[in-house]
Amino acid sequence: MIIDAHQHFWRLKDRDGQWPPASLDAIYRDFLPDDLLPLIGKAGVEGTVLVQTMETDADTDFMLDLADGHSFIKAVVGWVDLRAEDAPEQIAHRSSHPAFKGVRPMLQDIADIGWICDAELEPAITALIKSNLVFDALVRPAQLEDLLRFARRYPALPVVIDHGAKPLIASGHYSAWRRDMAALASLPNVYCKLSGLLTERGEQKPEAVRPYAETILDLFGPQRVIFGSDWPVLRLAGDYQDWLDFCRDIIPPIHHEAIFGANAVRFYSLSDR
Template identity: 35%
Template structure:
């Protein structure tokens, strides 16, 4: 099974989606299942994981509704307020939705120390009961904090989004690589090879720029804990779906056929507990 483990849907709202500025005008429109499904079929994917882009329960309900009506959406990584005193009740309510596979918070926008807050960690501790993953969305300067977080929850499955957004455009790798090595030593953390082209120069990136970062990720996480994600439609800022896909597929040609299958779908299937 081939699965795109990371993509987004939205009805574009210029107020809610103010992060999509004029430099991102290609994203200033609706992106819905009817737009993605042909791309998945064209590239031999059986399904995808829809990931939250807005921090609201309304967003989670929107994605779950899309998943209910589109069988190729195999799972949803939604948002709930993990810092809320009512998180247990909200988890109990959403547990009836079989396609809710995990949660994510946009920690990259939070102040230093957010992941170490007692209320946030209380929310994380509630996820195991419901067998939900937690996607970590951070910048490289937040990796040390992420390490402290995951060390406290050995039974919780964590998935690092976009390789922690390394500074590819500037060619910086040393500190990021060292922290990735430390994070990957914790067995309950996997990594999405996703969202990398948008960390390079959007219009002039070269595939060789990504090789040191790919090498670091696969050396650290191996083929058993890495999963492909397109980050569509955000990835359209720096290319089309096929260029994003081919960048990863060309690199992993060095691995065995079974290892490639793990990266391109089987690992996501297992991590997100996707049913055929």
């Protein structure tokens, strides 16, 4: 069984002024289930985790509606305003939907990189834990130290680092990223997605991604690495099948079952889906 634990859908009409810009031809159009189904069918992917791309309730509603109509969408990671006074009530409401499995604030775009450690968020984070939801961490390398403080503060909250924290592959920066990722990997509640790395390589060949991918595998081990495509953003740098094959090549076959499926099922509690 293969689960793609990180993919997106969007409609441009819903994204007035939002990313992606028209200059990104490969992804500047609508992407909906009929666009992905042929790709996952060919690749043998049985299910996906649909992840938010906008900080709006409407986007989360849109994803949950898609999950209701398409059985291959096994989970939705949505958005909740974690600073809102009624955030715990919002989280409790969202968790009543069987596909809603977690939240993802757009941390990479928040100027205050220490925002995630604000005590104001504690009621919302407590509500996530109470509702058995998870936290997708969309961060860049500069935010890893703050993410470490956050993950230490809430050891009962499962956290997954999206896209390996977007390492600076294009410029070859490695040592500081590895150090901070190693600290996070020492915490048992922190996982990492093997996703989104191709788009960080810039003009370098795809093989430039390998040392970073292998480091993720070494640090987090076969039980806490989760495969994801980051499609359709992946289209900016590569092909769906090629990324899957690349990951198959670097992951020892003995760990394929865990990384390509079982870890996502466990982390996102997909057994009911």
